[in-house]
Amino acid sequence: MGSSVEIRRRPVALTLLTFLATTGTALAECSVDRVDLKGDWGQARFSVELADDAGERSQGLMHRETMARSAGMLFAYETPQYVSFWMRNTLIPLDMVFMDATGVVRRVHENAIPLDETAIEGGEDIQYVLEINGGLAGRLGISPGSMLRHPVIGDGAAWPCE
Numbered sequence: 001m002g003s004s005v006e007i008r009r010r011p012v013a014l015t016l017l018t019f020l021a022t023t024g025t026a027l028a029e030c031s032v033d034r035v036d037l038k039g040d041w042g043q044a045r046f047s048v049e050l051a052d053d054a055g056e057r058s059q060g061l062m063h064r065e066t067m068a069r070s071a072g073m074l075f076a077y078e079t080p081q082y083v084s085f086w087m088r089n090t091l092i093p094l095d096m097v098f099m100d101a102t103g104v105v106r107r108v109h110e111n112a113i114p115l116d117e118t119a120i121e122g123g124e125d126i127q128y129v130l131e132i133n134g135g136l137a138g139r140l141g142i143s144p145g146s147m148l149r150h151p152v153i154g155d156g157a158a159w160p161c162e
Contacts, residue, residue: 030161035074035130036149037097038159039105041141045070046132052076052152061131062089072132076152083122083129087112093134095142098122102158103148108137128153 030036037044047070051057057075061067077083080101087094091114098107109120111134122129130148137143147159 030149030151032151035072037142037146039141039143039146044140046072048072048074048130050074050076050152060090061092061094063091065091067092067133069133072130074150074152075129075131077127080125080127082124083126085120085122085129086118087114087116090114094131095134095137096120096122097130097132097137097142098126099128099130099148100125101127102156103128103150103153104158105142105144105146105148108143110138111135
C-alpha cells in the first residue's frame with residue numbers, strides 16, 4: 001500500500017499517462033502550443049498559450065474564471081532576469097514554475113491565491129515561467145531540477161526539441 005501522497009498522485013498521473021498514450025506521438029515532437037515536462041517523477045504535457053511580449057505577459061491569465069486541467073500559460077522573456085509575479089485580477093489558483101534559460105526548473109510556487117497582490121518572487125536568472133492550475137505541480141511532482149521542453153527555448157536547452 002502506498003503513502004497518502006502516492007495515492008493522491010495516481011489519478012492525475014493516470015489521467016496524464018492516458019492523455020499521452022492517446023496523442024500517438026507521446027512527447028516526440030515540439031509544438032508552440034504545448035510544453036512537455038519531465039523529471040524523476042515522470043513526464044507531463046500541457047497545452048499552453050505563449051506570452052512572449054510585454055503586453056501578453058502583463059495580461060497573463062487575468063479575468064479568467066476557469067482553465068482546463070491540462071492547460072497553462074508559458075511566459076517567455078528575451079533574456080534571463082529577476083522575475084516577480086502577483087495575482088492581481090487573477091481569479092483561479094495557480095502554480096508558477098520558474099525556469100532558467102535552459103528550461104530547468106529552479107523554483108515552484110504552489111497555489112498562488114486568487115486576487116492576492118503579494119509579490120511572488122521567481123528569483124534571479126529566470127527566463128521562462130509556466131503557470132498551471134493550482135496544486136498540479138505538487139500532485140505531479142514537478143520540482144527544481146525538472147526540465148521543460150518548448151521551441152521558444154532553442155539552442156542550449158537542457159531537453160531540446162527534436
